[in-house]
Amino acid sequence: xxxxxxxxxxxxxxxxxxxxxxxxxxxxxxxxxxxxxxxxxxxxxxxxxxxxxxxxxxxxxxxxxxxxxxxxxxxxxxxxxxxxxxxxxxxxxxxxxxxxxxxxxxxxxxxxx
Amino acid sequence: xxxxxxxxxxxxxxxxxxxxxxxxxxxxxxxxxxxxxxxxxxxxxxxxxxxxxxxxxxxxxxxxxxxxxxxxxxxxxxxxxxxxxxxxxxxxxxxxxxxxxxxxxxxxxxxx
Numbered sequence: 001x002x003x004x005x006x007x008x009x010x011x012x013x014x015x016x017x018x019x020x021x022x023x024x025x026x027x028x029x030x031x032x033x034x035x036x037x038x039x040x041x042x043x044x045x046x047x048x049x050x051x052x053x054x055x056x057x058x059x060x061x062x063x064x065x066x067x068x069x070x071x072x073x074x075x076x077x078x079x080x081x082x083x084x085x086x087x088x089x090x091x092x093x094x095x096x097x098x099x100x101x102x103x104x105x106x107x108x109x110x111x112x113x
Numbered sequence: 114x115x116x117x118x119x120x121x122x123x124x125x126x127x128x129x130x131x132x133x134x135x136x137x138x139x140x141x142x143x144x145x146x147x148x149x150x151x152x153x154x155x156x157x158x159x160x161x162x163x164x165x166x167x168x169x170x171x172x173x174x175x176x177x178x179x180x181x182x183x184x185x186x187x188x189x190x191x192x193x194x195x196x197x198x199x200x201x202x203x204x205x206x207x208x209x210x211x212x213x214x215x216x217x218x219x220x221x222x223x224x225x
Contacts, residue, residue: 031211040217041217042115042201042215042216042217042218043157043201043215045212048211048212050211058212090156090157094211096211098144098145098205099145099162099164101147101159101162102147102159102203102213103159104156104157104158105156106155106156107155107156
């Protein structure tokens with residue numbers, strides 16, 4: 001069964017604190033993604049990773065950075081979190097073929113106070 | 114402007130009825146389409162994919178694709194309350210950048 005995991009599932013931070021969101025997959029997928037989802041704005045791509053240490057900015061990378069040191073693990077880091085980064089964050093993974101399905105993790109609900 | 118537009122924004126159908134959802138891209142570089150379903154508080158899950166012109170049926174769900182007009186539609190027959198969810202259309206770009214472009218979705222409510 002294809003599985004993408006995310007930790008933590010819920011997180012409350014104060015403005016200015018650092019945030020680490022973690023994502024794992026057990027499918028040996030080359031490509032991994034970080035999205036955020038906000039009402040009225042839909043799913044917005046933050047970063048895409050094509051493999052270990054091969055990361056590219058998505059549509060809204062400002063204020064975020066990523067790390068991928070192992071194929072099965074992809075981290076999203078918020079240095080000095082801001083209140084407007086309160087959102088639901090989804091990780092996803094996909095094989096590299098252009099007809100391959102993208103699988104989503106369960107999401108992390110982040111509240112920045 | 115959203116590159117993938119979905120209509121209607123929301124839809125209410127009676128239990129047992131037919132729900133029809135639409136998705137169009139304004140970008141001629143779009144290649145393949147997916148439909149995802151997202152129940153409230155959950156993550157998107159792939160429902161159906163369609164890559165070539167025509168129709169594809171899986172159980173109560175039918176997807177159509179017209180590549181010339183870059184229009185896809187999802188039809189749910191015999192709708193059930195459990196079908197109530199946000200339906201997201203996603204498209205990939207020719208050249209396999211790995212990126213999917215998502216529409217804002219259609220919220221479907223099936224009333225018992």
